[in-house]
């Protein structure tokens with residue numbers, strides 16, 4: 001909700017208030033924190049003669065911290081002097097060519113003007129129930145071209161320097177591992193230089209101190225950078241936006257440049273701020289059509305066959321998938337061109353008929369089994385060994401006179417070229433039309449090097465690539481509104497709100513090991529809803545780690561996201577298939593709670609176990625999973641509490657073992673939240689006692705029987 005009272009603009013979310021003051025030629029942040037019911041005396045928050053908390057920062061005056069904005073003028077100078085020229089509640093101008101949050105048309109619009117440069121800077125603040133969005137753009141009203149060298153989407157200044165800075169970092173197979181460090185004087189940075197949001201550093205960032213957490217993200221899939229700087233005057237400045245590394249953008253007279261939208265939530269603790277961010281993404285980022293639409297249980301053959309499959313093999317896995325109650329079969333890599341391994345054919349999106357026996361009829365046959373049909377593509381890539389490369393070497397991203405750098409034997413297409421974008425839209429459309437695919441897994445298996453397009457200025461390349469990608473995704477999602485696109489980038493290498501605007505779910509990681517997934521999924525769930533995280537049960541021993549885990553443990557962990565199975569189901573024993581059938585039936589019964597319920601991370605302070613609890617919005621039903629990491633003898637201290645249950649209700653508590661549900665008793669929500677249920681016996685529940693490194697999991701169901709208000 002937005003309100004204007006005198007010089008103040010009050011932006012209200014359900015649990016927080018953001019208060020802006022616009023006076024004379026300045027606008028500043030006066031308050032951002034727990035919700036205020038009254039503004040009486042707000043003037044007392046400003047100290048006379050001291051600069052307030054800036055909404056952006058420019059170079060050329062007396063502020064020598066990192067600026068959020070740097071513009072080089074035609075004469076080579078780089079000073080700016082943006083002054084407030086108007087402040088009002090207005091219609092939100094959506095960023096051109098970039099995805100953005102939806103659900104609110106109005107914003108607080110602050111317009112600044114630099115009279116010497118004749119440039120306008122517009123900041124737009126929108127309020128949702130869950131948090132806030134900021135979108136900024138520059139408009140060149142002068143007769144000269146200027147160069148934007150940095151332009152952050154969002155600046156958040158706060159008093160105090162006692163914050164911690166939390167980021168979610170990793171690599172292939174270990175995405176979004178949580179790291180927290182104190183923000184001592186100086187700077188902490190969370191950035192990508194890989195061209196995409198990357199496995200290395202997810203754009204999700206938390207700034208926290210006792211009683212306050214600010215959770216920040218960007219609706220962007222390219223090089224991002226969030227930096228927090230604590231200075232000697234006792235303030236902290238956080239700026240988040242396009243990474244200024246190798247970025248410079250020429251803005252000609254009359255042109256506008258939009259920064260990607262920034263999103264920010266507040267919470268009195270990390271749990272609240274993260275819950276608000278998850279809900280903001282679920283409500284205002286994920287495509288409307290998929291917002292509360294239950295995601296299908298899929299079966300993918302990738303880890304079961306890799307590239308070596310025949311039509312018969314695919315059909316036998318699909319048959320097994322239909323028998324166990326799955327809803328979607330996904331044909332992964334290897335169905336096109338002459339793709340028998342990863343050395344060829346990317347770009348040749350034509351049927352490898354000798355292998356598939358005809359892709360259209362294969363899809364039809366699978367559909368005949370009662371399954372939906374999905375297909376894998378990696379549309380942004382090109383193999384040097386491909387018909388596409390031979391016909392159109394100019395489509396490839398490379399620098400004249402240099403050998404391009406292959407990764408996984410592949411190069412990238414130059415998405416800054418209109419012809420290439422048209423080629424991709426055409427190729428993907430043909431595959432969807434030919435197979436009637438209801439799902440597309442959109443993969444992206446390398447980082448960017450060789451950034452060059454003949455008609456693109458060097459510093460614009462990274463961003464123009466992402467704009468090209470968004471143009472393609474907009475065209476395809478508009479053309480095929482019913483197709484479910486799942487994002488993927490060697491697992492979760494491009495898991496960000498930008499991609500989520502087009503693709504409601506993303507493959508979280510190529511690492512399907514249950515033990516490893518606990519950290520990957522709980523890190524991801526800090527800022528992304530469960531319904532966005534692809535999570536599959538795969539074979540044991542695990543393909544990536546060699547760890548063995550029971551089918552039940554693998555299922556328990558995969559229930560933390562959108563459930564799928566990724567193994568050769570046709571090779572499973574009848575007992576295993578029976579167990580999987582029961583798992584899928586159970587998942588369907590609790591699917592809406594697991595995919596769209598409120599997520600609560602469960603964590604042992606001593607790190608001996610971790611887990612999650614997903615509770616329906618009305619708190620009448622919940623599913624929890626706890627995972628104990630290590631077997632120790634005489635472990636009486638292993639006990640779990642269940643934050644997230646309604647403390648005023650009574651719940652029937654059940655443990656699900658195999659297909660059996662065993663009632664433990666009825667307890668008050670209060671007791672279950674504050675007390676601790678012993679986990680003794682958990683080590684005996686697995687049939688994997690002989691194995692090294694198993695994970696010990698237990699699934700609890702809570703059904704509300706009574707409410708005492």
Ligand code: GLA
Pocket residue numbers: 302332333376443445488489490491507510
């Ligand atoms: C990537 C994906 C996998 C699989 C392979 C296919 O690694 O993350 O899930 O699709 O590509 O080559």
